[in-house]
Amino acid sequence: MGANLYFIGGGNMPTAIIEAVRRKSDSYPVDHIRVEEISEARAAFLKDTYGVEPAQPTDTPDADIVVIAVRPQDDVAGVAASVAKRFDPAKTTVVSIVAGYTIAKLEQSLGEGWRVVRIIPNTLTTVDYGYSGAALNANARQEDVDAFLNTFGKVLYVEERLIDIITGFYPPNIVYHFIDAYVDAGVLAGLPRDVAKAIALDTIIGGTEFLKQKDVLPQVLLNINNSPGGVGITEAYTLNKTGFAASVQTAVLAAVERTTSLGANAK
Missing domain, CATH: 3.40.50.720 (NAD(P)-binding Rossmann-like Domain)
Incomplete structure (x- = not known):
């Protein structure tokens, strides 16, 4: 049955x-x-x-x-x-x-x-x-x-104390925001939008799968990829300078706080 x-x-x-x-x-x-x-x-x-x-x-x-x-x-x-x-x-x-x-x-x-x-x-x-x-x-x-x-x-x-944190942390919207910005970056650099989207999606999926296979923290792969004076470290410097990590963290914390407030106002 x-x-x-x-x-x-x-x-x-x-x-x-x-x-x-x-x-x-x-x-x-x-x-x-x-x-x-x-x-x-x-x-x-x-x-x-x-x-x-x-x-x-x-x-x-x-x-x-x-x-x-x-x-x-x-x-x-x-x-x-x-x-x-x-x-x-x-x-x-x-x-x-x-x-x-x-x-x-x-x-x-x-x-x-x-x-x-x-x-x-x-x-x-x-x-x-x-x-x-x-x-x-x-x-x-x-x-x-x-x-x-x-x-x-x-x-x-x-x-149970972790439920609201997980709920605020997991929505894929933050990924969609990143992909949207990533594709626009390719277009800004001169790629056709369909080409930029194809490369962006493949890079994200492939990079995630590679990280899962290696079973290490992202910093390990970043240290490998960021050669002295190279493309990777230049990109990392620019992201750090523009507050990329803080923006992501602030958005997640705001989402967690919103999740908790919904329950606090529930009937």
Whole structure:
């Protein structure tokens, strides 16, 4: 028999998870995927595209996993209280993907005895990349959710205090910003845009793979590549002079702070 999944919320991230689950059906078979979604158009899209079953806030089906996938500014506490009334803690594990909303807050609304897992999925799940940090409460075990979580990206089980940091650190937007600037640099230097993009993407993918194969810190390869008076050290000097590293670090810290503030303002 396959798993029974129940999603509360049908936005972009739960949709990405559902897509990944469908693609991994051989390794993670599922009997039912039900989704509560207030938008009728969105519910129809999910049904037509992924074969999910539309659900209502009064439904009480069997569920191995209930995924709370609403926004932090929504009534998360009310959603959790509704879950507690409709599902069985002996059978169901609650997985929250609500940014910044702590396990302790969920436990207050759920009550005693629930297995609770908090994870903020990486947006690279649809291409089988992207680490997500997952935290378990005292009742939850890794085996309760591991097969499910590994259908979308890669999972690191961590202390909950690291969840917001990982969430602010992992979005690929910072990579997109770099690639955009890198391609523009090639164009500025005189390359056609399609040529600059091809070289930039290949360099980033190849450089990342080489770094993984060598299993060393980036500084090791930089020291090898930066020969005296050469191109590499000139580029490094220019980046240092313009505050490149500080800009990246400042952006990441701001993203982490924003993630934490979302949870602090959650209902």
